Amino acid sequence: MGSARSSSARVIGQVTRGTTGTNRLRRVDRWIARHPALRRAADPLVVDLGYGASGVTAFELFTRLSRSRPDVEVVGLEIDPERVARARDQLAAVRAGESSFPRDTRVSFARGGFEVPVPDGRRPAVIRAMNVLRQYDEADVTGAWRAMAGRLAPGGVLVEGTCDELGRIATWAAVGDDALPRTLTISLRLDRLEHPSIAAERLPKALIHRNVDGERVHAFLVALGTEWERAAAVAPFGAVHRWRTTLEAMSGTGWPVLERARWRLGEITVPWDAVAPA
Numbered sequence: 001m002g003s004a005r006s007s008s009a010r011v012i013g014q015v016t017r018g019t020t021g022t023n024r025l026r027r028v029d030r031w032i033a034r035h036p037a038l039r040r041a042a043d044p045l046v047v048d049l050g051y052g053a054s055g056v057t058a059f060e061l062f063t064r065l066s067r068s069r070p071d072v073e074v075v076g077l078e079i080d081p082e083r084v085a086r087a088r089d090q091l092a093a094v095r096a097g098e099s100s101f102p103r104d105t106r107v108s109f110a111r112g113g114f115e116v117p118v119p120d121g122r123r124p125a126v127i128r129a130m131n132v133l134r135q136y137d138e139a140d141v142t143g144a145w146r147a148m149a150g151r152l153a154p155g156g157v158l159v160e161g162t163c164d165e166l167g168r169i170a171t172w173a174a175v176g177d178d179a180l181p182r183t184l185t186i187s188l189r190l191d192r193l194e195h196p197s198i199a200a201e202r203l204p205k206a207l208i209h210r211n212v213d214g215e216r217v218h219a220f221l222v223a224l225g226t227e228w229e230r231a232a233a234v235a236p237f238g239a240v241h242r243w244r245t246t247l248e249a250m251s252g253t254g255w256p257v258l259e260r261a262r263w264r265l266g267e268i269t270v271p272w273d274a275v276a277p278a
Helices: 026-033 056-065 081-096 137-151 198-200 215-235 239-252 258-263
Strands: 045-049 075-079 109-110 126-130 156-165 169-176 181-188 267-271
Touching: 026 056, 026 126, 026 169, 026 181, 026 258, 045 056, 056 075, 056 081, 056 109, 075 081, 081 109, 126 137, 126 181, 137 156, 137 169, 156 198, 169 198, 181 198, 198 215, 215 239, 239 258, 258 267
Parallel strands: 045 075, 045 126, 075 109, 126 156
Antiparallel strands: 156 169, 169 181, 181 267
C-alpha cells in the first residue's frame, strides 16, 4: 500500500491514534454475532485488528460473539508493541479474576497489522478493523482490503468501518474473502437522533470523500434524510417507528434495503453497488 509504513519486514500498516472506549463497538459486534461467516464457520476465529490503547474491545467482542458461538476465539492485533504488552497485562488481570470478564475468556494478543498473523496457519472467519483506515488515503483502501481479505477463511468476512467515540454512530463495509465489498451498513442510536445525515462524517474511508453530487452514496444519504423528514408525522409513536417508516419508504422508492429484521436496531444495510464510488 502506498503510504503504509512497516516497522519490520512482517508488520504492515501505520500505528493508529489508539482511541479506545468501553462499548464503543457494540453496534458492529452484535451485527457480526449474527453473520453467517461466524455462525457457520468451521473454525470461529475472529481478529480484532487495531484494537488501540486498551484490549477492552477484544474482550467485549469475545463476550458478545460467544453468545451465538460459544467456541469463538478472538485474537487482538496491534502494531505498537507497548499496546500489545498493555493488553497482555489486562488479560492477566482477567485470568486472575480481577475484571468483569470471565477468567476463561478465549482472547489473546499479538503484534501485527494488515498481514494478519495468526498461529498454526489458521484463517480467521471474521476480521474486524474498525477506525483503522480513517487516517489513510482513499487510494490505500483497496490494498488494505486485499491484504486483510487474503487472510480470511473461505466464506469469511472483513468488517471495516468507523464509529464515533461513544459508539452512537457507526458505519461499516462487509468485504468478502475475494477483497470485494458486499454491503454498507449504517447503525445509529435512534434515541434523540436529529437527522441520519450525521452518519456522513463516519463513513468508511472508501466512501467518506464521495459524499458529493454525482456520487451514489450522496444520493443514498439524501434519500435517507428526505424520508426521515417525511416520517416526522409518525415521530410521536417513537424513534423506532419513525426509522422503520423511513426505511419502508426507502424500499418503496427502489432502494435495495436489506436485513429488515435489524431495522429496529437503527440499522440500514444496502448492497455495495448501491453506494459504490462512481
